[in-house]
Amino acid sequence: MxxxxxxxxxxxxxxxxxxxxxxxxxxxxxxxxxxxxxxxIISAASELARNTLEHGxxxxxxxxxxxxxxxxxxxxxxxxxxxGIADINRALEDGFTTTRGMGLGLGGARRxxxxxxxxxxxxxxxxxxxxxxxxxx
Amino acid sequence: MERxxxxxxxxxxxxxxxxDFHDRIALALQEDLTEKIVNLSAKGVLIxxxxxxxxxxxxxxxxxxxxxxxxxxxxYAVLVGMQPAIAITITELGVTLTxxxxxxxxxxxxxxxxxxxxxxxxxxxxxxxxxxxxx
Numbered sequence: 702m703x704x705x706x707x708x709x710x711x712x713x714x715x716x717x718x719x720x721x722x723x724x725x726x727x728x729x730x731x732x733x734x735x736x737x738x739x740x741x742i743i744s745a746a747s748e749l750a751r752n753t754l755e756h757g758x759x760x761x762x763x764x765x766x767x768x769x770x771x772x773x774x775x776x777x778x779x780x781x782x783x784x785g786i787a788d789i790n791r792a793l794e795d796g797f798t799t800t801r802g803m804g805l806g807l808g809g810a811r812r813x814x815x816x817x818x819x820x821x822x823x824x825x826x827x828x829x830x831x832x833x834x835x836x837x838x
Numbered sequence: 839m840e841r842x843x844x845x846x847x848x849x850x851x852x853x854x855x856x857x858d859f860h861d862r863i864a865l866a867l868q869e870d871l872t873e874k875i876v877n878l879s880a881k882g883v884l885i886x887x888x889x890x891x892x893x894x895x896x897x898x899x900x901x902x903x904x905x906x907x908x909x910x911x912x913x914y915a916v917l918v919g920m921q922p923a924i925a926i927t928i929t930e931l932g933v934t935l936t937x938x939x940x941x942x943x944x945x946x947x948x949x950x951x952x953x954x955x956x957x958x959x960x961x962x963x964x965x966x967x968x969x970x971x972x973x
Contacts, residue, residue: 715861722858722892740892740923744931747894795932809895809931 705766705773712779713759718750721762728764728775732835742775742833745810749779749829752806757781757827767832774815774834782826789821842867844874849881850951852944856889864900871904875913882951883908886944888919898933905938914954916940918947 708728710721725746729739746762753760760781767774786792793808807829811817814831821827840863845852851874857863871883885904887893893901905915916939928935939954941947 719858719860726891737923737926740921740927741930743892744894744927747892747896748931751894751896806895809933812930812932813927 703768704776705768707766708764710762710764711759712750712753712762712781715754718747718754721750721764722747724762724764725775725777728766732766732773732775734775734833734835738833738835741813742777745813745831746777748806748810749777749831752827752829753779753781756786757783759783760826769834772834772836774832776830776832778828778830780826780828785823785825785827786819786821787823789819793819839863839866841870844870846874846878846880849879849955850948851875851878851880851883852886853883854886854889859890859897861896864897868900868904868907872907872911875908875911880913881955883913883915884944884947884951885915885917886919886947887917887924888921888944890924891921893920893924893928893933895928895931895933898928898931898935902935902938905935909937914939914951916947916950918942918944 708724710724711717712721722743726739726743729742734742750762753762758781760779760783763778765776767776793811795808807819810831814833816832818830819827840857842853842855842857842863851871853867853871874880875883885901901917908915918941920940939950941950
């Protein structure tokens, strides 16, 4: 898999969630994702950016346009150096929340995207990476 | 701070969400709306989200809370204009919006609100209880 382009956005305030969404939207439109898939990707980005801000105490989003021989995709990576997640399996369950959300962030983002990878270490931070692909025509 | 305008139209309040609905604006809307419902004795609230390109779980929660709070204040809330792609996405995301009334267009939403307000003043709100008796 090759990375064709990359954009980075800091997440340190609520407004940054919108900036992340806008960057993601631009890339999904560029890749010609269907409207439904664009909406899914932007929503997943919004959920994960909010997690980075609220649970991770801020961090950054990396938005990548990725390329395989037969497909292109968008990969979103959210990194924070917050408290980390003690029990990842539990955090992936719907309804698990420690803040004011619905607790759908991680599990929801996983359902909306094709690939989902999470790494977390207590007191060290969390990295979530999600990818959605589109077949080359 | 940016705020979402709330228009009064008879007994109904109209809210069109067109800005990028970030968290603070969403929470401010919830407060402004409950205040106006009480101050103006509004009987219905129409929330138009046709300009929104996405609804995440936080916004879903705020919209659901607005509907529930309105109901506690003797006011009905109807959500109109949801884009089909958003309906698909929030279902997959797990946002249920249980108990929220919806209509496809603002016009249909106003009709629904007027029906709900009318049937309430006609005393038809106990329809469920009547059905239970019939069994």
